[in-house]
Amino acid sequence: MTKFVPKEIKENVNVVKDDPLKVFFKALAGLIIILFMSFVILIGISEIAINYLPARINHSLGKVYQNHIKTPDHLQTDREGIQKLLDAMIENAELKHLNFQVEIMENEIKNAMALPGGYILFTSTLLAELETEHEVAFILGHELAHYQNNDHLRSLSRSVIIGALFGAVSVAGVGQAGNIAASSLNIFGMKYSREQEQSADEFGMEIVYQYYQHASGATSALERIYQEGEVLKTMDGFLSTHPITSHRIKHLANLIERKQYPILKKDALIPFHFEPSKDPKIEHNVISEAVD
Amino acid sequence: MEIIVFIVFVGIAYVVGTGIEKKHFNSLKEREAKLLSLPSLTTKGLYPEDQIEECFLVTGSVVISGDYFKAILSGLLKFFGGRIVGYESLIDRARRESIIRMKDKAKAWGADAIVNTRFEMSKLDSMTNQNGTGMFELLAFGTAMKLKK
Numbered sequence: 001m002t003k004f005v006p007k008e009i010k011e012n013v014n015v016v017k018d019d020p021l022k023v024f025f026k027a028l029a030g031l032i033i034i035l036f037m038s039f040v041i042l043i044g045i046s047e048i049a050i051n052y053l054p055a056r057i058n059h060s061l062g063k064v065y066q067n068h069i070k071t072p073d074h075l076q077t078d079r080e081g082i083q084k085l086l087d088a089m090i091e092n093a094e095l096k097h098l099n100f101q102v103e104i105m106e107n108e109i110k111n112a113m114a115l116p117g118g119y120i121l122f123t124s125t126l127l128a129e130l131e132t133e134h135e136v137a138f139i140l141g142h143e144l145a146h147y148q149n150n151d152h153l154r155s156l157s158r159s160v161i162i163g164a165l166f167g168a169v170s171v172a173g174v175g176q177a178g179n180i181a182a183s184s185l186n187i188f189g190m191k192y193s194r195e196q197e198q199s200a201d202e203f204g205m206e207i208v209y210q211y212y213q214h215a216s217g218a219t220s221a222l223e224r225i226y227q228e229g230e231v232l233k234t235m236d237g238f239l240s241t242h243p244i245t246s247h248r249i250k251h252l253a254n255l256i257e258r259k260q261y262p263i264l265k266k267d268a269l270i271p272f273h274f275e276p277s278k279d280p281k282i283e284h285n286v287i288s289e290a291v292d
Numbered sequence: 293m294e295i296i297v298f299i300v301f302v303g304i305a306y307v308v309g310t311g312i313e314k315k316h317f318n319s320l321k322e323r324e325a326k327l328l329s330l331p332s333l334t335t336k337g338l339y340p341e342d343q344i345e346e347c348f349l350v351t352g353s354v355v356i357s358g359d360y361f362k363a364i365l366s367g368l369l370k371f372f373g374g375r376i377v378g379y380e381s382l383i384d385r386a387r388r389e390s391i392i393r394m395k396d397k398a399k400a401w402g403a404d405a406i407v408n409t410r411f412e413m414s415k416l417d418s419m420t421n422q423n424g425t426g427m428f429e430l431l432a433f434g435t436a437m438k439l440k441k
Contacts, residue, residue: 004331004333004405006328006329006331007328008324008325008328012384014380014383014384014387015380015381015384016375016377016380016381018377020306020310020361020362020365020377020378021306023365023369023377024361024364024365024368027365027368027369027371027372028368030372031368031371172370172371173367173370174367174368174370174371175363175364175367175368176298176364176367177364177365177367177368178367178368178371180294180295180298183294183295
């Protein structure tokens with residue numbers, strides 16, 4: 001009979017000695033790098049695709065939205081008024097590569113957006129905030145800038161790419177950490193989006209100037225968009241798609257001052273009552289200081 | 293916001309889970325040392341039949357689950373492959389605990405040795421399930437023997 005000798009085995013080969021926390025961060029960083037590289041490559045491909053996208057396809061993309069963003073009947077007169085203003089502005093700005101169409105959506109969020117297919121969508125809450133025609137013109141100019149820079153297609157391709165990467169991570173079965181890694185891409189996307197907004201602000205202001213020969217309405221439109229909740233906006237500034245509004249306002253005001261664009265007194269401005277004036281270039285008392 | 297909740301949850305799970313695991317490993321070591329004199333072997337026929345006085349089936353069962361941190365970590369590591377850090381220690385703990393429980397039972401019965409020891413494992417939820425932390429049962433069983441003195 002074999003003798004049984006009790007002996008304690010000190011070394012445990014069945015357990016990895018690595019610190020799990022270290023392994024966790026290494027794996028997470030690895031995954032983020034892989035996702036980020038895929039993101040950059042796909043964005044690069046989409047940039048090329050956007051540049052070669054035929055106008056016909058660009059337009060047909062908007063059909064997706066067509067049925068969802070119909071302006072309700074009681075807002076049709078308002079819609080037509082803004083459309084008229086837009087048409088007049090486009091005459092001046094020589095921006096005719098798309099048929100732009102204004103639509104109004106009843107919504108609590110103060111927002112306006114440029115959708116594929118040339119749909120410029122205003123929310124009713126935003127329109128209610130705007131007090132002068134110049135402010136409406138600035139918002140229109142801002143959205144036109146997004147079309148000029150193809151931002152509407154970029155945003156679309158960006159969300160498709162991020163969605164695809166989310167899908168890939170979820171198919172790979174990486175679980176929640178994968179979702180977190182993929183959502184870190186949104187932060188890069190948002191940074192990029194903030195740059196787009198800044199440049200759209202500048203372009204919008206230029207269009208207002210070209211049309212009215214003064215830049216009133218640019219900064220005040222921004223002020224009206226975000227009167228409340230500014231503290232909150234500052235806190236999540238890094239995660240926001242739009243730059244912090246006070247920065248945007250300051251940036252525009254500096255630009256207006258540098259370019260010496262005139263700003264009108266409040267009582268000289270055309271009030272916004274859903275019927276834009278026939279001749280916007282009327283004589284105004286000009287004050288030289290920028291509004292802020 | 294989701295990220296903050298995630299970090300807090302993973303952090304809590306890591307701290308609590310690591311604490312529990314460390315405590316368990318210490319307790320395993322202590323109890324294993326106490327039961328070291330009772331052999332638990334995988335062979336049969338090691339003891340001649342005329343020496344065996346009595347036989348008895350002994351089992352030791354453990355149901356154990358990984359924590360949230362382990363689940364997240366294993367999900368991540370699954371992408372790259374390799375040794376799954378959190379679950380190796382979890383399964384090791386379950387295996388050793390099940391042997392200790394089996395030995396405890398055998399000792400209470402008065403056994404001199406356990407032979408033909410086997411392990412059986414069953415998943416109670418899917419360890420690959422994204423929402424699960426990985427719960428499984430580990431069963432050790434063998435034949436406990438009293439030898440003729």
